Amino acid sequence: MLDKEIKIHKFDRETKEHSYQKDLSKISVADRKNLIETGVDVSEKGRSGTFIQADHSVIHAKSLQKGLEVMNISDALKKYDWLKKYWWNAVSKDGDEYTALAKKDSRNGYFIRALRGVKVSHPIQSCLFLKKENLLQNVHNLIIAEEGSELNIITGCTTASYVKKGAHVGISEFYIKKNATVKFTMIHNWAEEVVVRPRSKAVVEEGGMFLSNYICLKPVKSLQMYPTATLIGEGATARFNSILYAHPNSHIDVGSRVILSKPNTKAEIISRAVTNGGTIIARGHLKGEAPFVKAHLECRGLILSSGGVIHAIPELEGKNKDLDMSHEAAVGKIAKEEIEYLMTRGLNSEEAQAVIVRGFMDTAILGLPPELQKGIDDLVKSCQEETM
Amino acid sequence: MLSIENLHVEISGKKILTGVNFSIEKGQTSVMFGQNGSGKTSLVMAIMGFPQYKITKGKIIFKGKVINKLSIDQRARLGISILLQRPPTVRGVKMRQMVELISHIAKKKIDIEKMADKLNMKDFLDRDLNLGFSGGEMKRSEFLQLTTQSPDLLLLDEPESGVDLENIVLIGEVISKLLGKDKSALIITHTGHILNYVNANRGCVLSNKKIQCVGDPHDILSRIRKHGYQECVRCHRKKPEVIKEG
Numbered sequence: 001m002l003d004k005e006i007k008i009h010k011f012d013r014e015t016k017e018h019s020y021q022k023d024l025s026k027i028s029v030a031d032r033k034n035l036i037e038t039g040v041d042v043s044e045k046g047r048s049g050t051f052i053q054a055d056h057s058v059i060h061a062k063s064l065q066k067g068l069e070v071m072n073i074s075d076a077l078k079k080y081d082w083l084k085k086y087w088w089n090a091v092s093k094d095g096d097e098y099t100a101l102a103k104k105d106s107r108n109g110y111f112i113r114a115l116r117g118v119k120v121s122h123p124i125q126s127c128l129f130l131k132k133e134n135l136l137q138n139v140h141n142l143i144i145a146e147e148g149s150e151l152n153i154i155t156g157c158t159t160a161s162y163v164k165k166g167a168h169v170g171i172s173e174f175y176i177k178k179n180a181t182v183k184f185t186m187i188h189n190w191a192e193e194v195v196v197r198p199r200s201k202a203v204v205e206e207g208g209m210f211l212s213n214y215i216c217l218k219p220v221k222s223l224q225m226y227p228t229a230t231l232i233g234e235g236a237t238a239r240f241n242s243i244l245y246a247h248p249n250s251h252i253d254v255g256s257r258v259i260l261s262k263p264n265t266k267a268e269i270i271s272r273a274v275t276n277g278g279t280i281i282a283r284g285h286l287k288g289e290a291p292f293v294k295a296h297l298e299c300r301g302l303i304l305s306s307g308g309v310i311h312a313i314p315e316l317e318g319k320n321k322d323l324d325m326s327h328e329a330a331v332g333k334i335a336k337e338e339i340e341y342l343m344t345r346g347l348n349s350e351e352a353q354a355v356i357v358r359g360f361m362d363t364a365i366l367g368l369p370p371e372l373q374k375g376i377d378d379l380v381k382s383c384q385e386e387t388m
Numbered sequence: 389m390l391s392i393e394n395l396h397v398e399i400s401g402k403k404i405l406t407g408v409n410f411s412i413e414k415g416q417t418s419v420m421f422g423q424n425g426s427g428k429t430s431l432v433m434a435i436m437g438f439p440q441y442k443i444t445k446g447k448i449i450f451k452g453k454v455i456n457k458l459s460i461d462q463r464a465r466l467g468i469s470i471l472l473q474r475p476p477t478v479r480g481v482k483m484r485q486m487v488e489l490i491s492h493i494a495k496k497k498i499d500i501e502k503m504a505d506k507l508n509m510k511d512f513l514d515r516d517l518n519l520g521f522s523g524g525e526m527k528r529s530e531f532l533q534l535t536t537q538s539p540d541l542l543l544l545d546e547p548e549s550g551v552d553l554e555n556i557v558l559i560g561e562v563i564s565k566l567l568g569k570d571k572s573a574l575i576i577t578h579t580g581h582i583l584n585y586v587n588a589n590r591g592c593v594l595s596n597k598k599i600q601c602v603g604d605p606h607d608i609l610s611r612i613r614k615h616g617y618q619e620c621v622r623c624h625r626k627k628p629e630v631i632k633e634g
Contacts, residue, residue: 300479337476340438343460344470345486345533346493352461355489359480359516 006195006222008101011136011167018057018131024050027059030161031129038156038187039375040127046371048152049112049124053139054131056107067118067149069111073142076111083111086142090173090201090230098197102138102171109139109170114149114180123185123372126155130166130194138169145180145208153182154372157196158189165193174202176210178233185213185368187379190220192249198225206233206262212240213366214254215376217383219247219278226283228257231265242271243361245383246278248307255283255313260293260323267295270365274301274357275308284327285315291322301331302360358384389414389572390435390541395446397427397434404430406597407446412541417573419583419605422594423617428576429473431594432543435574436470437463450541465493467540471530471547477518483529484513490536498536507532507562508555523550531562542566542573548581560585580609593620 021027024042027035031054032042041047044062049070052060058072069076077083093103110126130137145151159166168190176182182202190196202210210229229238240256258267273280286295301310314327334356342352363376390412397405404427412418422428434441435448437460447454455463478486484500491498504510507528518526527547534542547563548556563586567573575582582588583605591605593612601608601620611619 335476338478340460341472341476341478342486344436344464344472345490345537346461346464347489348461349459355481355485356478359478359482359485362480362516364480364482364514 006167008097008136008167008169008195008197012132012134013105013136015055015132015135018054018059021059024052024060034129034158034160035127035156037379038127038158038189039154039185039372040125040156046122047125048120048122051110051112051124051126052129053108053110053127054129055135055137058108061110065118065120067115068120068124069113069115070124071111073109073111073140076142083142086144086173086175090175090203091171091199095199098169099171099199102140102169102199106138106140106171109141111142112151112153113144114146114151116146117148118146119150120152123152123154123369126153128155128157128168128170130159130163130168132166133163134165136167136169140171142173143182143184144175145177145182147177148179149177150181151183152369154185154187156187156189159191159194164191166191167195168197170198170200172198172200174200174210176202176204176208178205179207180205181209181211183211185366185372186215187376188214188216188220188223189218190223192219193221195221196223196225198227200225200227202227202229202238204229204231204233204236204238207235208233209237210239211367212238212256213368214240214242215379216252216254217243217245217379219250220252221249222251224253226255226257228259229267230259230261231267232261234262235264236262237266239268240270241365242282243363243366243380244271244273244280244282245361246273246275246280246308248277250278252278253281253283255285257285257287258295259287259289260295261289263290264292265290266293269297271299272361272365273299273310273312274304274361275310276304277307279309279311281311281313283313283315285317286325286327287317287319288323288325289319291320293320293323293325295325297327299327299329300360302357303331303333304357354384389416389451390574391449392435393447393449395431395434395448396444397430398442398444399430399440404441404597405434408594408599410592410599412572412574414572415569416590417567417575417586417588418590418592419575419577419580419588420592420594421577421580421608421612424578426594427597428594429545432470432545432574432576435543436460436468464537464539468543469534469537469539469541470543471527471534471545473545473549475518475526475530477516479516479519481517482514483509483517483532486517487513487532487536490533494537496536496538503535504532507558524552524555527551527559528555531559531566535562535566538566540571542571544573544575546576546578548577548579556581556585580612583609593617595620
């Protein structure tokens with residue numbers, strides 16, 4: 001779907017405010033169900049912090065660990081004058097019509113920061129939630145991991161069960177300082193008529209690491225993003241993993257880009273794309289600009305039904321003679337040999353295919369801590385049970 | 389247990405087997421010799437029910453039932469299973485998950501860790517099935533699955549190929565254990581090596597698209613070693629009465 005067909009300005013901009021909820025357990029049963037589906041633990045046990053925004057209203061923001069800040073970005077910008085130098089620094093304001101829109105009028109978003117040397121003991125959870133039909137939600141998030149710190153964030157985006165149509169524009173800027181680590185896992189659970197345009201950039205300093213996981217298994221009308229990590233310090237690492245499932249009428253155009261601009265930087269991009277009738281454009285771009293850069297891109301696509309399209313576009317761009325970059329891409333149907341092999345063990349053909357597809361959407365590639373792994377596995381399972 | 393009557397098999401219109409007659413009794417382990425390309429693999433694949441091995445004539449009878457029309461999994465659930473020579477890699481499907489699935493289907497409670505330990509496969513339980521496995525590791529992975537499945541009829545396609553000397557003893561032990569007193573097996577071997585590790589009561593030779601000779605497996609092997617496979621064909625022609633099942 002072309003951007004000009006989306007007509008982002010046609011979505012509603014205004015809606016009523018939702019009240020702040022100090023106690024997460026007091027939110028409505030219906031809302032709670034949505035939150036749980038995107039990985040939010042409403043008990044907040046086993047979480048270091050929580051941020052929840054419904055439409056334009058931040059309804060909950062809390063840090064449960066010393067040295068960790070979890071706030072509404074609007075409050076953070078008022079509190080810290082120095083934040084200005086990070087605001088619109090990684091992401092360019094003039095990138096496209098969505099960044100232009102966010103520059104003019106963004107409505108909240110999260111600010112997450114780990115102070116120097118602080119390592120979060122549990123993941124921080126966040127959820128951006130569309131409750132009003134036909135609303136354009138646009139947020140601007142800022143994540144800073146100060147030197148030697150470690151952040152682990154799980155963020156889910158979802159719609160209320162009755163919302164079918166809407167738009168989400170999200171600007172996210174990640175600053176990963178020297179020897180800091182950010183593990184970021186994003187789950188998108190949108191609806192059939194939702195248009196999504198995230199714009200994310202990460203800047204990783206010396207010895208820093210950015211691990212970004214992206215999971216989109218539910219229907220979405222049009223999703224397009226190309227998150228980019230720039231490795232500006234020696235020995236920095238970036239990894240992008242995506243698991244995508246396109247339903248009929250879904251159009252997903254997702255890429256990951258890493259710019260390796262300093263020596264000894266490393267990058268890995270892995271994507272698994274499955275279509276049951278929708279279109280997936282799986283892009284990847286590795287740009288090596290310095291010596292002793294090592295990077296690999298792997299893209300696998302599985303087409304389950306006719307009408308489904310997977311277009312893998314892996315790109316390698318080397319600008320130095322001492323670098324090592326590679327890619328592999330494969331698109332096809334489930335191999336008959338694999339189905340038959342599992343059948344010799346007593347699985348019928350449908351069971352064998354289900355096991356293979358689930359294996360294909362292998363959540364082990366995400367490298368998640370056990371407390372998140374199970375939730376994600378359940379998501380994959382329920383997606384599959386709904387569609388196969 | 390298994391009876392094959394006048395079996396004709398084709399692959400993409402090409403005749404591979406023309407009139408195989410053969411049977412395996414309950415508790416019997418048969419070893420099948422034959423040159424490369426003689427159709428040994430095709431025979432076991434046809435018994436297992438792989439659709440590309442098309443049966444054009446004849447019958448496969450298992451436990452008194454004609455199974456020609458049954459799918460692979462239906463045959464597996466009846467009690468047949470196979471060790472493939474080169475099983476495919478199944479990405480993302482972990483070995484542990486596979487063994488759990490098999491034990492669920494077979495309704496058998498098992499101690500995965502203990503079983504894997506016995507086969508030196510404990511470190512492989514959380515790896516993708518067959519991904520990057522060496523020849524020997526692949527075989528051990530297969531035997532872990534087969535032990536869980538515990539079929540009544542085991543079709544083993546060259547179980548010793550790619551296995552080093554140290555592990556062949558282990559695999560021999562596993563096969564022997566799998567073949568309890570009521571279990572049957574058909575073991576394909578190219579080298580005959582496996583005879584040193586498995587107690588086989590019968591041997592046969594597949595050549596010229598048919599079974600050519602049936603007898604004591606050790607005798608057959610030593611004859612093949614001395615005179616080559618042509619001797620089996622010649623001997624069979626000369627004394628067809630010796631081989632009732634020919």
